[in-house]
Amino acid sequence: MQDNAIQVPLWRQLQGAAFLLMAVRSGRSMTAALEDIAPPLRPGVQALGFHALRWLGRAEALRQQLATRPPPPEADALLCVVLGCMAPTFGADVSSLPPEEADFSTGDPSENSARTPRYTLYTLVDQAVEAAKRSEDTRHQASFINGCLRRFLRERDARVALTEKNPQAVWNHPQWWIDRVRKDHPVQWQAILRANNTQAPLTLRINVRRTTQDQYIRALDAINIGAYPVGKQGVILVHAQPVPSLPGFAEGHFSVQDAAAQMAAPLLLDGLAATGEGEARLRILDACAAPGGKTAHLLELADCEVTALDIDARRCQRMGQNLRRLGLQADIRVGDAARPADWWDGRPYDAILLDAPCTASGIVRRHPDVRWLRRPTDIAQLAALQERLFDTLWPLLRPGGRLLYCTCSVFRAEGEQQAQTFVTHHKDACLMPSPGHLLPQSGVQETVFPDNLKGDHDGFYYAVFEKRHA
Ligand SMILES: C[S@@+](CC[C@H](N)C(=O)[O-])C[C@H]1O[C@@H](n2cnc3c(N)ncnc32)[C@H](O)[C@@H]1O
Known part of the structure; x- marks a missing residue:
């Protein structure tokens, strides 16, 4: 208070x-x-x-x-x-x-x-x-x-x-938004809109290089802050607190990140074969990286070299500060992912994370202004940009490497449809088993969601692609 x-x-x-x-x-x-x-x-x-x-x-x-x-x-x-x-x-x-x-x-x-x-x-x-x-x-x-x-x-x-x-x-959404969610998710549309009007919890991601989920929950408990685990590294606070006052903030023990967003790094890293014993560390491109939430998670989980690219110089600065607090390092570059000639050294990546710019229709709980700011035409415009980034970055991946495409959107044009178009146009792309659309959920359990979608998290889309060997 x-x-x-x-x-x-x-x-x-x-x-x-x-x-x-x-x-x-x-x-x-x-x-x-x-x-x-x-x-x-x-x-x-x-x-x-x-x-x-x-x-x-x-x-x-x-x-x-x-x-x-x-x-x-x-x-x-x-x-x-x-x-x-x-x-x-x-x-x-x-x-x-x-x-x-x-x-x-x-x-x-x-x-x-x-x-x-x-x-x-x-x-x-x-x-x-x-x-x-x-x-x-x-x-x-x-x-x-x-x-x-x-x-x-x-x-x-x-x-x-x-x-x-x-x-x-x-x-409490514009009519076009209601129509769109209803068309894209005929069964869950009401639950999605209802979840959008709830308050999102404060969710932390524990920096496993500094502490553990268990230890951190105990540290909070010791000062009477109620918290419970979510996923492998997540902690949800029962009552939100000012973040800098939480234990271990300055020491980089945690970052603030929604539980759905915490799935990105493990999804990209799991099943990704290292380039070989004794060889160079995994080379990863995080193509739309700022402010660095997912870059940091990758660096916390794996011994890897990350090129953290973003078009926005100010956001890149914030990313630098965030990584420093966590004790992590990436090769931060300001650049346009659609113009690799400006920033790519020509060496293929083992993995690429494309957390593409989107309507943010999945994070309306945290940004209640988004629904009123967007226009219906934004979806097609952003989908075209996502497709362009996807197509441009694919050649930068080595055969056998993986690309994770994600957006914080519930609209199928920015998720499932994008992934389908991509596999149709790229014969060397194999769509791996992936979460697909995660729908926003408040702590209140909704019976309409399948079991794997239960929890308290934002809306997201995830698709993992592996590049076939020629
Ligand atoms: C969803 S946010 C990324 C969030 C980030 N991955 C994280 O986890 O903290 C999308 C980012 O894409 C960046 N962006 C938009 N267009 C881009 C482009 N053409 N090339 C590189 N970055 C771009 C935006 O500046 C924004 O920071």
Whole structure:
């Protein structure tokens, strides 16, 4: 809990969350927009912003009922943030919603805190009006906002019931996204959308060069932090904590990484025959590597040489810092994976990891803005880029080597279809047994998912290819 955040009045946090919503509506990511928020305000505003984006579909539907003519953008954003805070309690699909007692005042950056309510609905209305009055942009809309919210208080059950016919309000995703998930996953689509609206846990990957999963869980237990294992190196915290304050952070005992993302390194390394006894170490290309989560995992698990390539110089810098903290080394290069002539030394790789740029439709739990930022045309554009990277990198792999293609997407165009197209066009590519689409899951077990997909993780796609000898 952050004391300075608690002292921040709710109206200021509401203003901040409305600013974030306006930024997302104008096409900016929430992470980038948060940098414009004063640091003491940031944790509380982030928590509110996450909430607003998770419940935006419902909030927009309610706003449309309460004001048929949209108010100016600043007032609209403020109204939607507040309606998003007020509506879930009365939503029909209560099972998928955050706890009623979710506390927007603690400023806990983990956004996993569900403490005693500090604000009643009436306080929310009062503070929303205060927020409106205190800004030049919304001052003239304060009585309009007051009117809308007080009407909502009087008619809330009926108003929420009316939104039940609107899929965007029920699922809190744009209509095209709902349609796409439904088409791609006709059985699991509702479970996927529901999982997207849950809070992801804080999941760590233990650096096995420094400690073990068991030892680390015991170290946490010794300071009363509840945690349990996931996979071979993963640890999920029962309640999220500020990461730098966890034991062993500075010493590189762990990294933050979702459980599904932790599958990449073992998938690429397992079954990959070393080049031979006494010969050079495995040469691996991580083609879209920054900020280095999977590069680090590869280096933790295997004695290998990794070329960690990324087109984004700033992200490459972050990768360097991350690897240093973990005590690992890679050959970091800034470059375009689609232009190997600029960075490749001509020696084939034993293994290639292509963690391709994608819509990020599998990590909506952690980035609730993604669904509102994407456009339907993004899928085809990104799929074309993925295909180009795939085709360009394949010749860089030695015969008998392996390429792992992955995306953090649930859309089949960025997963299964991409892999099918690739094997059809490359006769020397053999698709090995692979996880395929992992669907996002909250800790709540969903019976619709097959056993191998159970757990608490983001959505991902994985396909392993082996290059046939001529
Ligand atoms: C999904 S992220 C990679 C995450 C990373 N593998 C990890 O585990 O931390 C995709 C990355 O691809 C990079 N990227 C996008 N287009 C690229 C290109 N043409 N060549 C190289 N990197 C590219 C982006 O800058 C981004 O860092």
